[in-house]
Amino acid sequence: MDLVTVTGLSKRYGGIVALSDATFSARAGEVHALLGENGAGKSTFIQILSGAVQHDGGSILVDGQDYRPVNPDAAQARGIAAVFQELSLVPDLSVEQNIWFRHEPRTWLGTVNRAEMRRKTLALLEKYNFPALRPDQELRRLTLAERQIVEIAKGLAKDPRILILDEATSALPAREAEWLLKLTRQLAAEGRLVIFISHRMAEVRAIADRLTIFRNGATVAAHEANAVSDTEIVTQMIGRHLDRLYPERVATATDRVALRVEGLSSGSRLSGVDFALREGEVLGVGGLQGHGQRELFQALFGASRASGAVKLWGKPVSINNPRQALTGRDGIALVPEDRRGQGLLLTKSVRENLTLSVIRRFTENGLLSRQKEAALVKEMVDFLRIKAGTPEQLAGTLSGGNQQKVIFGKMLLTQARVLLLYDPTRGVDVGTKGEIFQLMRDLAAKGYAILFHSSDMPELVHVADRVMVMRDGRVAATLEGDRISEAGILRAAMLEREAA
């Protein structure tokens, strides 16, 4: 019998239909993937399942009984837990305090039983073979990836029969993502149902038993995973045939060096990076996560201190803060790692976000010219095909792909021609990913120089002209032409010595 059966589920927010007709069924002991572009209704669907929002129409049966949780606690009482993309952790608490938050083991006095909590934490981490996590570590000291892992532990701590993972791998480096995929199989083998959302087809292929495809707020198809091709899935997701995800790679690099970096060092994470990025070139930055990629991007953008020589268009520069980085035609712009925490003012409009870095350009005698601003905003919204009701829509209410487009627009409005893209497609739907890659190639053709990091290796392989592999805060190898391959990147990233 099916563990979960959903029929005709719908949800509206005011005049906006988020979910019009979702039908779904899944058995205990399977990994069930949900696929669809951002805005297709997947998130609303799992928010309903996890009790975060309540549905308007349709029905959900769990174990054959009606299920309508009024809040996440009620959902957990029925054995359903969710791990969301937007993390729910408290920065000031330790790892274990977060994992057991509001479900702490108690002593007979009603106080928190710390010894028991520690024991249960270690048991949980061991049972599921969690990557190194110290229970007493303060959460604020952890990276985004480590926090995501804590979030997963928190979900598992409730011993759920149904675990929902919302793009849980998108924040994880390759090795940890691998672990998570194994973990989902383990959970399914224990007889649990894992509902899994990912934009990475390879992952879905690796672990899903079945999959359900969403489009425009409705489910369009459900398949046994081994009975459907990638092309069919993508066609059903976007409702049309997508020719190819990656644009043709035309060599547009000139001999002119846009960015030359020599001996860039910062703390223990970055120890002497040398490279040259040319005009019209997309230079990929790969390697295992935590080998200096983040520090490299932050140092170049002036967001963290570093020593070493940096030349932009042949001129030595010293960039101490992002404002200096963004200034002028010799500037350098960044699409940051944390879209919501570093890139966007979620509670401000698309317009205000787009023009924030260049607002002075719209002033005459110190006064803002709304017409000039509106004209440029419209141009950028059209150019990037940002799907917003109006430019006044709040950035936080856009889908992930459109949020990322706003950040691109904000960057393109500056005059900087050296672009730093740190994992720009993370959590972005497949249609928008294609648009972003095309945009990158178009910009390169216009003479922009692009430094491009991605946590998804195939993107580096298919989009970059060259790939620089980092290991231990240094450039371990730079791959060109036919040598660019996933195997080549991994070899350079992991092997102690690359014969180069």
Next chain:
Amino acid sequence: MSAFLARNRLIVLAYAGMVVLLLVTALFSPGFLSVSNMRSTVVLAAFVGIVALGQTFVIIGGGIDLSVPWVLNSAAIIMALLCGGQDLPLTWVMPLLLAGGAFIGLVNGVGVARFGVPPIIMTLATNVILQGLILVLTGGSPTPSAPALIQFLSVGRIGGFPVIALIWLALTLAATVLLSKAAFGRHLYALGTSATVAEFSGVPTARTTILTYVISGLTAAFAGMLLTGYSGQAYLGMGDAYLFTSIAAVAIGGASILGGSGHYLGTVAGAMVLTILTGLLPALNLSSGALLIVYGAVILLTVSIGSEAFAGLGGKLRRKEG
């Protein structure tokens, strides 16, 4: 304009509240809506409004300025001492004290923006230090009476309008231009919404922060001098009431106390509401103790309405992917 109203629902609410409060007060105290009474209400509100101008900038930027009472009081007392009741010295005393207020703001701003001192601690400390300095300076003795010119600025009239109301109007225009029409305003809202995003977007975050505290120092010092003219004399403790009222006016005016939203036009309504309340409560035969209780309750109420709007937005963000 309609877009402005839609985005600033809380400001509209503040004005609606002000009108309702006016009518209620008139009900209990029939003379309240008379021209002369409205005039004195506006004059009293102007003092709150001028102090709250700087506070509005600081709060939108994500900070708070607890040093206003003694910046105000220091300016008042030093002005009275330096002028000794004469008008002439005002020509250099006023610029000097405005510069002094700006300097205190600079110290606050640099402490917060460059040295990372939490705004509450930083401004509380300057407040106490100024209080100590003034006590040392005066030894507790009374100051000479206020110069006639400053009295004209605070209680005089031009064509039936109180001079201070005209000053307030001019300052309101200036603040509105800064917030809505200048790059500085855009930077300020970005800073208060997320300092990290602002920094990553190339906003001069430190300079913007410092400037808000400088403005606050300026307006507090200016209000101190005007208030001396109104009272006819400067005295110790005359700024104390303005700590709470300046913050309350901003909060009632619809700004989030966490920064990133609000407008001085809302604060103007907030200052009016607070002043009308002080007129209403005696009419209800409430003591000044009760007045403080109502003040506190009003703040609590408006801030919780504000945070409810915030929670609603949080809900919207959570459901972004539909």
